Structures are given as structure tokens and as C-alpha cells.
Amino acid sequence: MRSAELKTEDSELPTGNGTNSSSVPRLAFRGPRSQDPAWVRFGLTALALVAMTVLVVIPVISVFYEALAEGLGTYWTNLTGDPDTRHSVLLTLAVAPLAVICNVVFGIAAAWAIARFNFRGRTLLVTLIDVPFSVSPVVAGLMFVLLFGLQGALGPWLRANGFQVLFTVPGLVLATTFVTLPFVARELIPVMEAIGPDEELAALSLGANGRQIFWRITLPNIKWGLLYGVILCNARAMGEFGAVYVVSGRIAGETCTMPLQVEVLFQDFNSPAAFALASVLTMLAVVTLLLKVWVEGRVRGQRAEKSHG
Amino acid sequence: MSITAQNVTKRFGDFVALDNVTVECPAGALVALLGPSGGGKTTLLRIIAGLEVPDSGTVLFRDDDISKRSARDRNVGFVFQHYALFRHMTVFENVAFGLRVRKWPEQKVRDRVKELLHLVRLEEKAAQYPANLSGGQKQRIALVRALAPEPKVLLLDEPFGALDAKVRAELRDWLRRFHDELHVTSIFVTHDQEEAFEVADRVVVLNKGRIEQQGMPIEVFEHPANEFVMDFLGNVNKLPVRVEGGRALLGETGTVELPAKLFGNGASGRTDAYIRPHELDISRTADGGNCMLGRIVHINPAGSVVKVRLLAEDFGLMINVDVTPDRYKALALKPNETVYVTPKSAKIFESDYSI
Known part of the structure; x- marks a missing residue:
């Protein structure tokens, strides 16, 4: 029995390098791929390139082309001349970070509860976290209208106490937070489960209090996963349209975020301005993408380090 | 300081991990909790450390009932089975952690950590990260990290479980000598009867959440209380x-x-x-x-x-x-x-x- 086990292990690891588990799939993969006929390899590669060009490269280039069609000067005027457009940029740069902060707090709390405790309703919570992914953002927006509107469940009471949620910045943050809710939690749950509770318990028995454990042990261990979640969350928050469209009331210069302002400008047949603003959103997305690639490398590095340790 | 666990019961759902267990560890002794896996040894150790809450029963350190005290305030050194070293901290910072959270002055922290690293002959590893240490080195760092804040009690969960036979034997001897020098009341969990008999002053045999026998190694070996103990001690x-x-x-x-x-x-x-x-x-x-x-x-x-x-x-x-x-x-x-x-x-x- 014992020798049989050893034999299967050997056949899976022809190099005999038992410590590097990542070599297994790579070795298994290299064989069949190099045997594929040339036309299959070239065909598939070409297909992928054509799809990427049509779906991603051409649209992105055309955004910048349209934006800059009338020259850099006009581009700059289009971006900075209109106070509503200027406001929309600032508004997005305020709403997105606020939503990210809400999500970081919620994400860490939810991931901690789910990864560290086995409580009644744990599975339900895991499922509920995913609801914003499956609900259409427009429906999410309508939900808030029903909840906080004048005929809604909480609207009249809040209005009586001097709070207004719909058509205000808090409403935008709320809707954006809802739509991006799963990003941080989803990213942190597997990280925290993989790390396990032992280091935190060790810190506790060494005399650390809850605050010290969080800042000195938990946070350093999850920081790359957290940053990755934040980047994804931020990208989604800046680009959010549907839910924000419904709750904002689209008051130009007040509740129009960048994506909403792009739409407003476009509807006004002001294409150059719409594309100029869209190009700013695109640039933000590219920066996010680069950050994401960098952080992914760090996350992978950290995981490799852990599996060796 | 003596440790007493009195009438401790702990259930996980339908599974009874500990069934009305009473264990006494005299001050300064090195006690082995011995038994097959799933016998409740680790649960008992974690209850003594305050990392697990018993359904009923009390834990006494000398005559003080510390059942209600948090793990943080029990002043217990706990060595985890898989070391649980802080992976993002250097060896030095790992050992210093318990002192820093207690706000020791910087100079005293440095002196204490140096002294401890010298004790386990790992001074040259001070600036390394745990990922760069061997299993035996990690185990020794985990041990001195637990000892750094001068705990009254040292608890070790399968301290040599993850090591190969030779390192195991070395560390076993070393733990015994270490204990003889420090005289900290210590309890360690093991499923290896040889390890228990070789190192401990006192052996507690646990099976299915109950104590089968406790006493000096020689008593247990020569007068096993029942079939289980006889069988478990092996070679029969x-x-x-x-x-x-x-x-x-x-x-x-x-x-x-x-x-x-x-x-x-x-x-x-x-x-x-x-x-x-x-x-x-x-x-x-x-x-x-x-x-x-x-x-x-x-x-x-x-x-x-x-x-x-x-x-x-x-x-x-x-x-x-x-x-x-x-x-x-x-x-x-x-x-x-x-x-x-x-x-x-x-x-x-x-x-x-x-x-």
C-alpha cells in the first residue's frame, strides 16, 4: 500500500522535485500543447487577437480619437470649461473613495466573521454578500428609491428628521457601496481562511489586545489581498452608472458623476465634450489596471512565500 | 505555579471533546497529555490557555480561579503545533512581540530578545523571516517567543509533531534540559508514548474525552489502569x-x-x-x-x-x-x-x- 502510494507520486513528479508543487500542472500542460498542430495554435491566437482588437483596442482608441479630434486646446476647454463637467470629476473622485472606505470596513468585518467564526447564518451571509453581483444596478437603484423616497419605508421619517438620501451625495455613496459590496469581502475571505487563526491566537496569548492584533498581525497579513480588493472596488465605483443614475436625479453640477455627465453631454449632442470626459474615465481605468497587475504580482509572491514556509 | 483543571466538559455539537476531566499539574513539573488524536488533549490545553471556552468546569492557577480571565491576561506561554510565527516579522520582532505589546522599554526588549536567541543559539537568524528557517529552528523560535514575557505556565501543543525523527529526538532532550533550567510549569500534548515517557515528570492519558490514567511515568507503565492504557503504551x-x-x-x-x-x-x-x-x-x-x-x-x-x-x-x-x-x-x-x-x-x- 505504502509503496503503491509512492509510485503514483513519482509518476506525477518526474523531476522528483517534491517541494515545488507548482511544477505539477506546468509539466502536465506543456506536453499536449506543444503537440497541437500549427494551424490550431495560430488560428486560436489570431481569433483572440481579432476579438481583442474589435472589442477593446478599437473602441479605446476611438474614444481618444474623438476626444482629440478638434485638437488639444479644445480637448482641454471641453474638460475644464464647463463647471458641471469639472464638478462631475470632483464628485466621482469623492464618491468612489467614500464607497471604497465603506466597503473596506464592511469587507474586513464580514471576512473576519466568516473566516474566523462558525455561526448560525454563516452560509446565508456568504450568499447575501454576492447579491449585489446578481442584481441589476438599475434594480438596486430602484430599491433605494422605494426605501428612501417620499412614499418609501424610511423616506418620510428621515425627511422629518432633516435627512435626505435621494438626489444627494450620501445617496450616491450608498448606491455605489451597494453595487461594489462584494469586491473587498470576496477577496479577503479566502485570504483569511488560508492564513488561519493561529497567528492571531498566538498574539492574544502573548498579551496583545484586539487593536494590537488587528493592526500588527491581521492587517499586515491581508494587506495585499485588501489592496487588490480596493483597486477592483474603486474601478467599479468610478464607472458605476445604473444605480447612481436612478438615485441621483441627474442634477447637473450637483449629483452628476462622471459617467452620468458623459451621458448628459452625449444627449446634448456635445460629442467632443462627452468623449473628452470619457477619455479621463478611460485613463483612470488604465491606471487602475496597471496597479492591479502590480498588486497581483505581490499577492502571488506572498502566496508562494507562504507555501514554502 | 500549579495548574488544575477541574471537572472540565467541552462539546463541539454532538461530539464530546472533554467529559468531566480533572487534571492536576504540580508547580514546576513537566506534564505530558498523552492519547490518540481526537482524544481531547489539544482542547484541554487550549482551555487552560484560554483560547477555548469550556462548557463547564474551572481552571485554577495555584488557588486562583482564572476561568473567566481572557487568554491575554493569563500570562501563559503557548507554543502552537505549526509554530504560528508571525510571517511578516523578523525572528527578532517575533520574539519581541510579547514584550512590545506589554510596553517594555526598548533597551530591555533588545536585551531580553538577545538573551533568548542566545539561549537557543539562533542569534545569527535575528534578521531573517520565518520562511527562511528550518522546522527545528521555527520550533525553537516559537518556544522562546512564548517564554519572552516570562510566563508562569508554558503550554506546548504537539511540539515536535511536524519534525523528522532525528530533529525530534534532539529537541526532546533539549526541552527536558531547558525545563530543568527554567522550572516553568509546563504541559505538552503528544500522541507519542515514547516522547511522553522520555520527557515528562507526569503523564496524563486521555482517550475519548476521558482520563484513563494519570501519574508518574513509571507508575503508568508498570501499573496500567486498564486495557486501553496497556494497549496504547504499545509493545504488548x-x-x-x-x-x-x-x-x-x-x-x-x-x-x-x-x-x-x-x-x-x-x-x-x-x-x-x-x-x-x-x-x-x-x-x-x-x-x-x-x-x-x-x-x-x-x-x-x-x-x-x-x-x-x-x-x-x-x-x-x-x-x-x-x-x-x-x-x-x-x-x-x-x-x-x-x-x-x-x-x-x-x-x-x-x-x-x-x-
Whole structure:
């Protein structure tokens, strides 16, 4: 029995390098791929390139082309001349970070509860976290209208106490937070489960209090996963349209975020301005993408380090 | 400082991890919690440390009931099975952690960490990260990290479980010497009876959430309280016997009587007798008459005793016998020879046949 086990292990690891588990799939993969006929390899590669060009490269280039069609000067005027457009940029740069902060707090709390405790309703919570992914953002927006509107469940009471949620910045943050809710939690749950509770318990028995454990042990261990979640969350928050469209009331210069302002400008047949603003959103997305690639490398590095340790 | 766990019960759903367990550890002793996995050893250790909350029962340090105190305030050093070193901190910072959270002045922290790293001869690793240490080095760092804040009690969960045999043996000796120098009341969990007997002053045998026996290693080894302990301590021949008229007879026809102390009067029935390998004798002639025939299957001469494995064909039993090297040479034993095996003593446990 014992020798049989050893034999299967050997056949899976022809190099005999038992410590590097990542070599297994790579070795298994290299064989069949190099045997594929040339036309299959070239065909598939070409297909992928054509799809990427049509779906991603051409649209992105055309955004910048349209934006800059009338020259850099006009581009700059289009971006900075209109106070509503200027406001929309600032508004997005305020709403997105606020939503990210809400999500970081919620994400860490939810991931901690789910990864560290086995409580009644744990599975339900895991499922509920995913609801914003499956609900259409427009429906999410309508939900808030029903909840906080004048005929809604909480609207009249809040209005009586001097709070207004719909058509205000808090409403935008709320809707954006809802739509991006799963990003941080989803990213942190597997990280925290993989790390396990032992280091935190060790810190506790060494005399650390809850605050010290969080800042000195938990946070350093999850920081790359957290940053990755934040980047994804931020990208989604800046680009959010549907839910924000419904709750904002689209008051130009007040509740129009960048994506909403792009739409407003476009509807006004002001294409150059719409594309100029869209190009700013695109640039933000590219920066996010680069950050994401960098952080992914760090996350992978950290995981490799852990599996060796 | 002595440790007492009194009437501790802990359930996980339907599973009873600890069933009304009471354990006492005298001040300054090194105690082994020994038992098969799932026996409740680790749960008991974690309850003493405050990392787990018992359903009922109390934990006393000397005479203080500390059951309600958080793990943080118990001043217990806990060494985790998989070390649980802080992976993002250097070795130095790992050891310093318990002192920093207690706000020791920087100079005292440095001195204490240096002293401890010197103690385990790992000063040159101070700036390394745990990922760059070997298993034995991680274990030693985990130990001094736990000892840094000068705990009154040291708890170790399977301290050598994840190490290979040679490192294990070294660290075992080292732990014993370490304990003799420091005299911190220590409890360690192990499933390895050899480890428990070699290192501990006192052994507590736990099985299925209950204590089977506790006492000095020699007491437990020489007077096992029941079949489980006898069996778990290993190296024992388990032979089916008939009890009849105050005698324990081997096999159906009952030609061999085992010299076991019997309980009760005149009770009869079937049970198992336990004989350790050194309690059997091998000879070329059947002088006493009270012996069985055995064919030698295997001889292992490596070690301080020669281990002989025989098949007693009359009873269909495999029997292990330990003989001294001198006796082995005098008898000139070879595989496939048939010899006489005489039991010098045997043990039968009351509960098995008195009902």
C-alpha cells in the first residue's frame, strides 16, 4: 500500500522535485500543447487577437480619437470649461473613495466573521454578500428609491428628521457601496481562511489586545489581498452608472458623476465634450489596471512565500 | 505555579471533546497529555490557555480561579503545533512581540530578545523571516517567543509533531534540559508514548474525552489502569484466554496457564491477557512444562534488546518476545527454528470478565 502510494507520486513528479508543487500542472500542460498542430495554435491566437482588437483596442482608441479630434486646446476647454463637467470629476473622485472606505470596513468585518467564526447564518451571509453581483444596478437603484423616497419605508421619517438620501451625495455613496459590496469581502475571505487563526491566537496569548492584533498581525497579513480588493472596488465605483443614475436625479453640477455627465453631454449632442470626459474615465481605468497587475504580482509572491514556509 | 483543571466538559455539537476531566499539574513539573488524536488533549490545553471556552468546569492557577480571565491576561506561554510565527516579522520582532505589546522599554526588549536567541543559539537568524528557517529552528523560535514575557505556565501543543525523527529526538532532550533550567510549569500534548515517557515528570492519558490514567511515568507503565492504557503504551502481546476456576488458560484446550492475578471469586469467561515482550522467556527445552511452542518468524537484533517474533501455531498467535543480547547469543536463535516460550507474568483487567 505504502509503496503503491509512492509510485503514483513519482509518476506525477518526474523531476522528483517534491517541494515545488507548482511544477505539477506546468509539466502536465506543456506536453499536449506543444503537440497541437500549427494551424490550431495560430488560428486560436489570431481569433483572440481579432476579438481583442474589435472589442477593446478599437473602441479605446476611438474614444481618444474623438476626444482629440478638434485638437488639444479644445480637448482641454471641453474638460475644464464647463463647471458641471469639472464638478462631475470632483464628485466621482469623492464618491468612489467614500464607497471604497465603506466597503473596506464592511469587507474586513464580514471576512473576519466568516473566516474566523462558525455561526448560525454563516452560509446565508456568504450568499447575501454576492447579491449585489446578481442584481441589476438599475434594480438596486430602484430599491433605494422605494426605501428612501417620499412614499418609501424610511423616506418620510428621515425627511422629518432633516435627512435626505435621494438626489444627494450620501445617496450616491450608498448606491455605489451597494453595487461594489462584494469586491473587498470576496477577496479577503479566502485570504483569511488560508492564513488561519493561529497567528492571531498566538498574539492574544502573548498579551496583545484586539487593536494590537488587528493592526500588527491581521492587517499586515491581508494587506495585499485588501489592496487588490480596493483597486477592483474603486474601478467599479468610478464607472458605476445604473444605480447612481436612478438615485441621483441627474442634477447637473450637483449629483452628476462622471459617467452620468458623459451621458448628459452625449444627449446634448456635445460629442467632443462627452468623449473628452470619457477619455479621463478611460485613463483612470488604465491606471487602475496597471496597479492591479502590480498588486497581483505581490499577492502571488506572498502566496508562494507562504507555501514554502 | 500549579495548574488544575477541574471537572472540565467541552462539546463541539454532538461530539464530546472533554467529559468531566480533572487534571492536576504540580508547580514546576513537566506534564505530558498523552492519547490518540481526537482524544481531547489539544482542547484541554487550549482551555487552560484560554483560547477555548469550556462548557463547564474551572481552571485554577495555584488557588486562583482564572476561568473567566481572557487568554491575554493569563500570562501563559503557548507554543502552537505549526509554530504560528508571525510571517511578516523578523525572528527578532517575533520574539519581541510579547514584550512590545506589554510596553517594555526598548533597551530591555533588545536585551531580553538577545538573551533568548542566545539561549537557543539562533542569534545569527535575528534578521531573517520565518520562511527562511528550518522546522527545528521555527520550533525553537516559537518556544522562546512564548517564554519572552516570562510566563508562569508554558503550554506546548504537539511540539515536535511536524519534525523528522532525528530533529525530534534532539529537541526532546533539549526541552527536558531547558525545563530543568527554567522550572516553568509546563504541559505538552503528544500522541507519542515514547516522547511522553522520555520527557515528562507526569503523564496524563486521555482517550475519548476521558482520563484513563494519570501519574508518574513509571507508575503508568508498570501499573496500567486498564486495557486501553496497556494497549496504547504499545509493545504488548494481547492473548485471548479462558478464565476457569481461578486460572487463566490459553487457547481452547487450556494447556498453558498464564501467571496473572485474577479478580473476583470463581467468575469464569473469556477475556484478553496482556504480556509485555520482556515478560516472556525463550528456551530450547520445556523444563517447566507451562510453555507453548513457537516458530521463529523474524529476529531484529538492532537495539539494546533482541526482538524475536514467533508464531505459536497451536494457538494461531503472533507473539513478540524481547531477549537480552547475551541470552540471544547463548541460545543461537535462527529464523524458522521452533522453541519454547514461557510467560513469566501476565495482566488481566477485572472489568473484562467479571460481568
